[in-house]
Amino acid sequence: MRTRSLVGVFVLLGFLTFFPSGWVQAQTIKIGINAELTGDIPKVGEGTKFAAQMWLEDVKAAGGLAVGGKKYPVELVIEDNESKAESAVKAATKMITEDGVLVMVGPQASKQAVPAGGIANNYKTPMITPWSTNPDTTKDRPFVFRACFLDPFQGPVLANFITQEFKFTKAAVLYDVASDYPKGLAEFFKKAWEGLHGPGSVVAYESFTTKDTDFSSQLTKINNSGAQVLFTPQYYNEVALIVQQAHQLGWKKPIVGSDSWGSAETVSLCGKDCYGLFFSTHYAAAGATGATKAFIDRYQKKHGYVPDDVAALTWDAMLLVQKAIEDTGGLTGDLKKDRENVRSAMGRITKFKGITGEMTFSGGGDPSKCAVIVRISDKGQFEFYKSACP
Amino acid sequence: MSRPAFVESAGIEPMVIFLQNLVNALQWGSFYALIALGYSMVYSILMLFNFAHGDIFMVGSYIGFGVSMGLIALASSGVVALPNWLILVLTILFSMFLTSFVGMIVERVGYRPLRDAPRASAAITGLMIGIILETGNLALLGARRVSFPSLIETTTYNVSGVFVTNKKIMIVLVSLLLALALHQFVRRTKWGMAMRAMAFDFAVVPLMGVPLNTMAALTFALGSALAAAAGILFGVAYPVLDPYMGIVFGWKAFVAAILGGRGSVMGATLAGFLLGFTEIFVAMIFPSTLRDLIAYSIILLILAIRPHGFFGEPYSARLRL
Structure with a gap:
């Protein structure tokens, strides 16, 4: 009797180990937001949070994220990095190892994004920084991406x-x-x-x-x-x-x-x-058209001011993350494998129509895109002056 | 600026650059001097290092911001006609008054219970109160930078190549005036006499009938009022306030207070200006990256030569003026 029940337990355990989908019915996709909510540049953190939350609203309205014919609910894990390098590292480690996020978005400033990128790469978790333009952020880090130029x-x-x-x-x-x-x-x-x-x-x-x-x-x-x-x-x-x-x-x-x-x-x-x-x-609010204008109007209506480039880039980063997850063709439920799949899917994204311009990742973490020269007008608005492409 | 560029680059006399930096240094030193006075008084009279003083400067600046916004709203509502210069004067006076209460509360809550405790406990109290003030402000107003209202229109005067603004002149004059007022207060009033006596002997003078608690409160009130004045002048010159702006200022003003010599109003003022001059002129001569490195090495050297500061006497606790 005892042996038989023991065997039964082992069989059950084996079943649970090899068929994780058996015990997780509705797997939630967790996306980490590592943002500068306090400290030197809180406005940057605020834009990040608002844009990410707007994206989440859209996903929720669509009933979740459709990957491989299945809908997954999405959850944002928002952590404050206090605009400090060491806090950004701490926040990244926490959301990757404890919260089990699939992808991390942020940090924004290079001071935080360079060290946090090292953590993401070590833990083999895809990270995309919307705003960090320092080359070191993505250099020799296959898991780190950005949504802006360098x-x-x-x-x-x-x-x-x-x-x-x-x-x-x-x-x-x-x-x-x-x-x-x-x-x-x-x-x-x-x-x-x-x-x-x-x-x-x-x-x-x-x-x-x-x-x-x-x-x-x-x-x-x-x-x-x-x-x-x-x-x-x-x-x-x-x-x-x-x-x-x-x-x-x-x-x-x-x-x-x-x-x-x-x-x-x-x-x-x-x-x-x-x-x-x-x-x-990266973008100019005055004189914007199409999807960019739609985003600006929606953001302004909700938060009472014109979104800055951080918010616009975060919006693009969230959509890039969504596209990469969708492009994997299905989640396995094994976080390690899924993170790897999302990484390779993101590296394959070409001609992505973002609100800050068209982006193409050619295998590396840096997209090719154009810069905008802005003139601060006599009314204090950011006016499009010229476009400068590489 | 209509002259061609090559004339400008070649025609600048070293004297003009020197005078320009002299003006820069006078303004910068004013802040150190005003904050150092508060440190110096508390240190000499109560034998305390009030490490929260830099943060009282910050609080004073924010109170000044609140008061000036209130007065601007009052003036624009048309209840009373207030010209901008009057708003500035009232802001300084009100804020000094209000911040002196902040100082007294800090003394009552933070230091009085620890008066007989080891000095180290009192010193860390200051650090803790500082952190409470910083994070309290963060909780109250959020992490957004506050833009200090521009109360007086900036007018720039070009005195044969040296650029001076009306704000710079005002800042230096008000600082000197306040330092002089404090000097007179300590020198000529009964309270001032009691303060000097306390500095002379912290233990015995209270036995002679000088009320220790009142004296402590008065010392903190005066120091905080000066810090508030510095905070508002700072807001006028550098109109971006943040909750952590007092930390480095506090450290540097503390250096000035010790450099000036224990309990010396004149010494603290002079040392504050000296610090400003050192920083500005080091940046003028050397690469600006090395500014604080070289500036504070110089200060260290001065302190090594005069360990008691400029006006401090060896082995004496006297408040010299």
């Missing part, structure tokens, strides 16, 4: 734009040396500019560290360097301070920025001082 791309695009638009030959750079994104972009810009105008054409290459608020000494140097344009690839809170202080020190020449300027907060903090300035970014 820093090395923005550097030459801006150097070319300034050269063609203003015919300038001398540039100054002011950047945060303690943050991955500005530091990386400053270096790429310098390289591209000196490639165009020869060594020494970046006449002032000044830096500060995160949390600094007074840039008067650096700006005085820049003012007296003979530079014709100032390039500052900073985040919105610093942009306001840098631009205002530059003007107070008598700087009347153009100031140019990168996609980190593209937050709704930039103009509200900076005010009139920022009118008429240029920056490169």
Whole structure:
């Protein structure tokens, strides 16, 4: 009797092990959102959360995500990374090992996305960062993707734009040396500019560290360097301070920025001082059409303000995740296998029509797409000025 | 700016650059000086390191933001006619008044129960109160950056190549005025005399009938009011406020307070300006990446030569003025 029941238990156990679908009736697809909800750039985290939740609404309205002829309910696991590298790593580890997410979306800023990408890759979990433009985020990491272009791309695009638009030959750079994104972009810009105008054409290459608020000494140097344009690839809170202080020190020449300027907060903090300035970014809200406009209108109706590029890119990232999951052709229920399948499906995505442009992944984690040059209008709106493709 | 670029780059005299940075440093040093005064007073009179002081500066700045927004709403509703300069003056006065209560509450809740505790306990109290103020603000107002209203229109004066704004002039003048007022208070009033006596002997003077609790509250109130003034001036110059803005400021002002010499109003003010000058001029001469590295190495060197600060006396607890 005892042996027989023991055998019975083993048979049952074996059954359960080899047929996981037998004990999980309605498997839930969990998607991790690793966002900067507090800390230095909370607006970025807010846009991430709102866009992801809007996507979830659509999925819920459709009754779940259809994969291989079966509908799966979807759940978002939203974690705050406090805009800190170590918290982003902690949040990534938690959602991958404890919550068992299939895919992680975020973190947004390179400072968080570079270390978190390492975690995702080690645990063989696909991650897509909507906004991180630093090459290191996806470099040698088959499991890490992004929905935006790269820093090395923005550097030459801006150097070319300034050269063609203003015919300038001398540039100054002011950047945060303690943050991955500005530091990386400053270096790429310098390289591209000196490639165009020869060594020494970046006449002032000044830096500060995160949390600094007074840039008067650096700006005085820049003012007296003979530079014709100032390039500052900073985040919105610093942009306001840098631009205002530059003007107070008598700087009347153009100031140019990168996609980190593209937050709704930039103009509200900076005010009139920022009118008429240029920056490169992923999308421009003013003058948008089609699906982009539909997204903008829906977001604005719901949250009361025009979504910035983070929200738009997060929206695209969510749809890329959805497409990759759908393209797997069916989930096995084995998280390890499914994560691998989603990864290879995402790497195969071609000509994806996103609201921030058409994207193609050719095996690697970086899509090929175009950049937009935006001018901050005299009413403080982000206006499409020019498109710049590689 | 109509001159061609090559003239600008070649024609800048070193003197103009020096004077421009002098102006920059005066403004930057003003904040350190005002915050250092509060540190210095608490340290000399109560033998306490109030590490929450940088965060009281932050709270003062936010209170200033609230008060000014309230006054702007009042003025635009048409109940009373308030010109912008008056709003600024009222904001500074109200906020100093309100923040002095924050300081007194911090003293009552955080330090008074620990007055006989080891000094280390009192020091970590300050750190904890600081964290409570930061995260409390975060919980109350959220993580969004607050934009301090521009109360006075920025006017830039070009004095033969040196750019000065009306705000810079105001900041430096108000700071010096407040430091002078504190100096006079400590020097000429009965309360000031009691403070100096306390600094002279913390244990015996209360036995002579000086009310210790009142003195502690007064010290904190004065320090916090100055920090609030610094917070508002900061908001005027750098109109982006965040809950963690007081931390590094607090550390650096603490350096200034010790560098100035224990209990010296003049010393703390001078040391605050010295810190500002060092930072700005180091960034002028060396690559700006190395600013704090070199600046604080210099400060360390000064402290090694004068371990008691500029105006501190060896082995004396006297409040010198």
